[in-house]
Amino acid sequence: MILLGMGRLIMPDFLEDMRVRSLAFLLGVVALQTLPSLPSGMWALAFLLFPLLFRWSALRPALFFLGGFLWALWRADMLLSSSLPPSLEKKDVQVEGIVASLPERTARGMRFVLDVQRLTHRGKDQAFSGKIRLNTYHDASVPRPGEHLLLDVRLRRPHGFMNPGGFDYEAWLFERHIRATGYVRKGGYRRLGTTLHYPVHKLRERLRRAMEESLGERPEAALMEALILGDRSRLEDAQWQVLRRTGTAHLMAISGLHVGLVAGMAYGLFGFLWRRSGRGMLKWPVPKVAASGALVAAVAYAALAGFSIPTQRALIMVGAASLALLFGRPVFSSHTLALALFGVLLWDPMAVLSAGFWLSFAAAGSILYALAGGRRQGRWWGVQGYVTLALLPLTLFWFHYAPLGAFGVNLFAIPWVGLGVVPLGLLGSALIVPFPSVGEAMLGLGAESLGLLWSCLSWCASLPVWYWSPVPWTLIPAFIGILWLLAPRGWPGRWAGSLLLLPMVFLRPPSPKPGDVWLTLLDVGQGLSVVVRTAHHTLVYDTGPRFSPGFDAGEAALVPYLRQEGVKAIDTLVLSHEDNDHVGGTASLQAQLPIGRLISGASAVFPDAAPCLAGQSWTWEGVRFAFLYPFRVGLKGNRASCVLRIDHPRGSFLLTGDIGKRQEGQLVRQGARLESLVLVVPHHGSRTSSSPAFVHGVHPRYALFSTGYLNRFGFPHPEVVERYRREGAKVFNTALQGAILMRMEKEGFRIKAYREMARRYWHSP
Structure with missing residues (x-):
């Protein structure tokens, strides 16, 4: 009762101007989330301003803004301090911890969150604690919430695709305080017992089993x-x-x-x-x-x-x-x-x-x-x-679509x-x-x-x-316009709110001018997908890998990028050859965007596709596209890869699929026009490609590797990377730099790495 009485006295004063103060606190929190790196600890000295700002009521919103910024800074610093040391990535380590979530079924096993109590490597304790997200593939055991486990695992720091319009997986993990992901090694699953921790998840797991037994295989x-x-x-x-x-x-x-x-x-x-x-x-x-x-x-x-x-x-x-x-x-x-x-x-x-x-x-x-x-x-x-109307701008911003019904x-x-x-x-x-x-x-x-x-x-x-992919700044006037339109009757000039919607509806994302060509090498993990745009046409070269029945690069990276760019249809889709890491996202792309023409080096696998052959060419808005390889149809595997050259007056791009040294030698001996400003390196930087003669023949200024982060093949091979550097090429790698965005325009050539453009403090280096 005493607390209730005190609350009656305190609450009115606390709620006074609470709207302004909460918004100021929110803006302070958001301000921190826009930073590419956390500021130094010297920001703690800002606490000295609190008495000054609190003294004058007019400055209290600034006090709440500063409070929101510092509060978010402290919490973010605490989270980042529990990061997995880079030296332990891909290493066999042993973790001891407690299952801290309701395990999820996946296509290949189970997934769960483990609250790590101890981590060792080669018998030595390591400075790491926090939550990790694990997959089990080989063990038939089903983890239970609250179980105490000892696991042999391989971990890596949070890392996801980085593409314009794509889902920020690293932010999703950071929001959930998950500081590493990985998988349990075969035979490395051991139960140490059960604990009293996470009783709520235990109850949920028990109810889930009961619901499954009750409802069976019903679709609902x-x-x-x-x-x-x-x-x-x-x-x-x-x-x-x-x-x-x-x-x-x-x-x-x-x-x-x-x-x-x-x-x-x-x-x-x-x-x-x-x-x-x-x-x-x-x-x-x-x-x-x-x-x-x-x-x-x-x-x-x-x-x-x-x-x-x-x-x-x-x-x-x-x-x-x-x-x-x-x-x-x-x-x-x-x-x-x-x-x-x-x-x-x-x-x-x-x-x-x-x-x-x-x-x-x-x-x-x-x-x-x-x-x-x-x-x-x-x-x-x-x-x-x-x-529905109020959420329309936010829905378009986050998801790039709005169901009309x-x-x-x-x-x-x-x-x-x-x-x-x-x-x-x-x-x-x-x-x-x-x-x-x-x-x-x-x-x-x-x-x-x-x-x-x-x-x-x-x-x-x-x-x-x-x-629809609105230009981001147009969402603010659109939201104000919707509020104006929906104002009470008698509000002056409600119709004027519709004018504020016009920028969101009619302004389109930037696109190439006639004579320009934009090329984007997407970050699709261990695979390849390239989008080439001219003023009025779009070409997609490969669609990236399919990782599981419910997850592929087409759905996760390629389609979101095309939606954000305002692309409504694909004029030409080139599937270099039949390997999964190059064609795994095709079904998702075909399901969501119309495709005018399909060309492939594996026309036997894709019966609707026309074969690519050396000598085929066409021109879009002054930009010439030409296949340099293969020289005949009927090839299979990597040696069937379509090699596409894109010519612009200021330079050329060369897309090579997974050709090997033998195919490279054929191109060199045939005297093909290989020299290019930009080369998408063959076979992701494998030692089976990028022969010295081919590298010298192309003599690229920029060598682009499309690889997966810490991939099991070790691509790109250090020897291959060094070979391109000796040739004078600047090296880019999607695993480390995200999507690579290039613009060949009348004014010149520009190349940018999206991970650097969109970097936030929670992103991996």
């Missing part, structure tokens, strides 16, 4: 696990496609929507019961008891999801709303939202690296905007319309899931252990309900999807 089983437990590892590619194309993927992530619905239902239930409590209602008001019950229910539901990052944010937001009720403040107010924002950033300033952070707060803010002033738009369809689909999908499927699933999960038959019946009803919804979503997935 994976969807139910995602909705109730937050485990999306069993969702198939086809299911993800339906969710993305209908704009309902957010329903499969336990986030603010689900936690809010559960809290709302619990609020109503506790309020209903407490009103019948008699004297208790006189001592403790119904709203405060109901708010406490709602918070408990939200905590329980978030626990089922393993307190994942999205549920942590949602839980803090529910907690802020509950505090508002306890202290007599309006629940649906901008002050409450600002308090939730401040709480989320205090809990984890790295949350701003997630798209979910921005989408969840933008959605909550748009709901408040829709409900402000008792507008007619406060009806369900009006609120949903506000949310998302508004209508979500009108019925959200209440169907939130008021039907989720309550049935939660009741079934709660009862399946003590009362198996009742729990199974409830889960079955939830699955049946979800199956009906899924039939509707599958049909809606055929509706058009708007793919």
